[in-house]
Amino acid sequence: MNSFSAAQRTRVTMLDVAQRAGVSKASVSRFIGEDRALLSEAIAERIERAINDLGYRPNQMARGLKRGRTRLIGMLVADIRNPYSIAVMHGVETACRLHGYNLVVCNTDRNDEQERQHLAALRSYNIEGLILNTLGHDPDALLELHQEMPIVLIDRKVEQLHTDLVGLDNADAVRMALEHLEQQGYRDLLMVSEPVDGTSSRIERIQSFTSQLAARPALRGTVVKTGSALHADIQTFLHTPGHGPKALFCANGLAALACTQVLRELNCQLFADVGLIALDDLEWFPLVGSGITALAQPTQQMGASAFDCLLKRLSGDKSAARALNFAPQLIVRGSTQPLTT
Amino acid sequence: MNSFSAAQRTRVTMLDVAQRAGVSKASVSRFIGEDRALLSEAIAERIERAINDLGYRPNQMARGLKRGRTRLIGMLVADIRNPYSIAVMHGVETACRLHGYNLVVCNTDRNDEQERQHLAALRSYNIEGLILNTLGHDPDALLELHQEMPIVLIDRKVEQLHTDLVGLDNADAVRMALEHLEQQGYRDLLMVSEPVDGTSSRIERIQSFTSQLAARPALRGTVVKTGSALHADIQTFLHTPGHGPKALFCANGLAALACTQVLRELNCQLFADVGLIALDDLEWFPLVGSGITALAQPTQQMGASAFDCLLKRLSGDKSAARALNFAPQLIVRGSTQPLTT
DNA sequence: CTGTTAGCGCCTTCAA
DNA sequence: TTGAAGGCGCTAACAG
Numbered sequence: 001m002n003s004f005s006a007a008q009r010t011r012v013t014m015l016d017v018a019q020r021a022g023v024s025k026a027s028v029s030r031f032i033g034e035d036r037a038l039l040s041e042a043i044a045e046r047i048e049r050a051i052n053d054l055g056y057r058p059n060q061m062a063r064g065l066k067r068g069r070t071r072l073i074g075m076l077v078a079d080i081r082n083p084y085s086i087a088v089m090h091g092v093e094t095a096c097r098l099h100g101y102n103l104v105v106c107n108t109d110r111n112d113e114q115e116r117q118h119l120a121a122l123r124s125y126n127i128e129g130l131i132l133n134t135l136g137h138d139p140d141a142l143l144e145l146h147q148e149m150p151i152v153l154i155d156r157k158v159e160q161l162h163t164d165l166v167g168l169d170n171a172d173a174v175r176m177a178l179e180h181l182e183q184q185g186y187r188d189l190l191m192v193s194e195p196v197d198g199t200s201s202r203i204e205r206i207q208s209f210t211s212q213l214a215a216r217p218a219l220r221g222t223v224v225k226t227g228s229a230l231h232a233d234i235q236t237f238l239h240t241p242g243h244g245p246k247a248l249f250c251a252n253g254l255a256a257l258a259c260t261q262v263l264r265e266l267n268c269q270l271f272a273d274v275g276l277i278a279l280d281d282l283e284w285f286p287l288v289g290s291g292i293t294a295l296a297q298p299t300q301q302m303g304a305s306a307f308d309c310l311l312k313r314l315s316g317d318k319s320a321a322r323a324l325n326f327a328p329q330l331i332v333r334g335s336t337q338p339l340t341t
Numbered sequence: 342m343n344s345f346s347a348a349q350r351t352r353v354t355m356l357d358v359a360q361r362a363g364v365s366k367a368s369v370s371r372f373i374g375e376d377r378a379l380l381s382e383a384i385a386e387r388i389e390r391a392i393n394d395l396g397y398r399p400n401q402m403a404r405g406l407k408r409g410r411t412r413l414i415g416m417l418v419a420d421i422r423n424p425y426s427i428a429v430m431h432g433v434e435t436a437c438r439l440h441g442y443n444l445v446v447c448n449t450d451r452n453d454e455q456e457r458q459h460l461a462a463l464r465s466y467n468i469e470g471l472i473l474n475t476l477g478h479d480p481d482a483l484l485e486l487h488q489e490m491p492i493v494l495i496d497r498k499v500e501q502l503h504t505d506l507v508g509l510d511n512a513d514a515v516r517m518a519l520e521h522l523e524q525q526g527y528r529d530l531l532m533v534s535e536p537v538d539g540t541s542s543r544i545e546r547i548q549s550f551t552s553q554l555a556a557r558p559a560l561r562g563t564v565v566k567t568g569s570a571l572h573a574d575i576q577t578f579l580h581t582p583g584h585g586p587k588a589l590f591c592a593n594g595l596a597a598l599a600c601t602q603v604l605r606e607l608n609c610q611l612f613a614d615v616g617l618i619a620l621d622d623l624e625w626f627p628l629v630g631s632g633i634t635a636l637a638q639p640t641q642q643m644g645a646s647a648f649d650c651l652l653k654r655l656s657g658d659k660s661a662a663r664a665l666n667f668a669p670q671l672i673v674r675g676s677t678q679p680l681t682t
Numbered sequence: 683c684t685g686t687t688a689g690c691g692c693c694t695t696c697a698a
Numbered sequence: 699t700t701g702a703a704g705g706c707g708c709t710a711a712c713a714g
Contacts, residue, residue: 403691
């Protein structure tokens with residue numbers, strides 16, 4: 001028994017307030033809830049004073065237990081060290097605060113077992129809704145969870161899980177990238193993606209790349225994955241006499257990081273030897289070489305939208321699941337300067 | 342009344358399990374709690390089966406209400422977009438999971454009002470302990486909170502709040518930076534810090550810089566702050582004929598970002614014209630110019646330690662508050678290559 | 683308008 | 699070893 005658990009037991013409760021104000025608990029409850037209008041001036045004032053004197057704060061656990069409303073939103077993130085996740089989370093968090101919700105964030109570190117554990121935990125805290133950036137390796141668990149609460153998927157679809165989805169318009173993003181690269185004079189492209197592993201956004205980006213290339217006869221392109229072979233893949237790409245000026249298309253921020261590292265290892269002139277465009281925009285993009293051209297996702301807005309979806313569902317919206325596909329914004333920097341060749 | 346709140350009301354409860362297993366709630370409670378040893382094999386098995394059949398998950402809210410133990414840890418972060426915060430948070434989160442705790446993260450965006458709101462919210466959820474990276478503008482509120490729960494400060498001290506502190510050994514970090522810069526041949530230094538604003542770690546770094554310079558007669562140095570004047574300050578520094586080779590000392594990651602931007606705007610050769618060392622190590626440091634030399638904080642470890650402190654306090658440790666000052670690790674890159682002049 | 687009365691889901695004596 | 703009963707702090711009928 002330490003001083004803290006003792007102190008906790010002694011926290012001022014609704015009963016304390018009621019007694020001090022000389023009213024019933026119900027009145028206090030009305031005061032702190034939505035029925036304040038029902039109270040007389042006099043009583044309301046006494047309660048208010050008592051609350052302030054005692055420093056009373058309602059216990060959300062107890063409220064939640066009774067009403068089934070915890071005002072808690074869960075967010076499960078596959079990789080919290082991905083700046084994209086942080087940016088979205090920031091948007092969610094802001095929206096939560098604006099609406100009186102709080103956010104419980106769990107990071108799975110791309111680990112299935114951790115995802116399982118965290119989902120169980122979130123459920124046990126009676127979160128009202130879940131924002132989910134999942135590996136999707138266990139759709140059944142998610143389906144079951146969806147029986148109990150609204151879910152919004154972020155960035156990645158899950159087979160058979162028909163929930164709202166907030167993500168990027170991947171086809172359009174790829175279109176913008178290809179169009180820009182072609183305009184600037186690049187002809188020979190290498191798309192670099194993280195390993196797919198069932199991630200829908202990665203699949204969509206790669207498929208869009210492949211299919212749209214077919215519609216742009218001026219361009220040639222290949223796809224490779226990040227990992228130990230990346231160094232060799234990029235080297236091969238650069239040294240194979242090609243179809244014309246070469247550029248890399250990085251499918252997300254981490255791929256951009258990996259590619260930039262490799263280009264430096266290969267002693268490339270950044271970015272005179274090879275162009276580069278990246279999906280996602282990171283704070284250091286302007287600083288590397290002549291700057292990295294980016295397709296920035298409106299992450300803040302996406303986070304806010306995700307929360308909005310949840311809120312709508314929580315207030316009874318039962319319409320069909322929607323997919324919100326946001327458009328990225330092209331930010332041109334030195335890595336795709338028009339070629340003068 | 343929507344399908345979700347309805348579903349929630351229907352979630353399987355301890356009573357359901359008890360009935361299905363043909364035992365009392367008390368036995369189920371013992372099974373899921375720490376008294377499983379008291380149960381007979383037969384009953385334990387029946388309960389276990391019932392739990393699995395029904396997919397029962399104990400409701401943490403109810404448990405918390407009864408026992409005062411919510412297994413919830415709060416973490417308040419001043420700026421979630423600072424990679425340092427993320428890294429520490431990642432350490433905390435991992436430690437939490439290992440010990441069966443969950444983490445509620447709040448971001449104040451460096452805003453006092455948001456800090457106040459978030460602290461109130463965390464308190465209302467009966468978190469058991471708090472990891473705090475605060476602006477420290479309202480010590481009284483924190484003192485009061487500390488009556489109720491253990492607090493561990495991260496990076497920043499708060500006057501009169503005598504809690505455990507996890508941070509960097511700032512004096513030693515500055516010593517390492519100065520020693521390295523001097524060894525590499527730099528003589529004229531400019532320290533760039535974010536505006537102090539009462540932040541203890543910033544104050545300590547600046548004070549250490551000033552006082553340690555006095556003990557190194559070979560060096561000269563000045564201190565400036567990030568902000569709109571930074572461009573001019575750095576320009577002046579670079580163009581003032583000086584005491585010898587020049588280098589910047591960035592007091593944290595954000596200062597490093599700001600400085601690198603300015604150096605590019607000034608068309609500096611990164612980093613032939615001027616040296617640079619930064620406190621904090623960011624993923625893009627190797628990619629800029631010849632690479633940025635860093636003093637990396639052991640963030641993961643710091644996060645884990647913070648949680649450890651909390652755990653100790655929660656289990657009754659009442660010893661005097663400790664300050665855990667970690668040492669950074671020097672990572673030499675191109676920005677401080679030995680000068681050959 | 684206000685108070686009384688039942689619980690929300692769980693844990694914890696206290697008996698059996 | 700097990701069960702019954704009371705209550706954690708709060709809300710939601712129901713009376714008055």
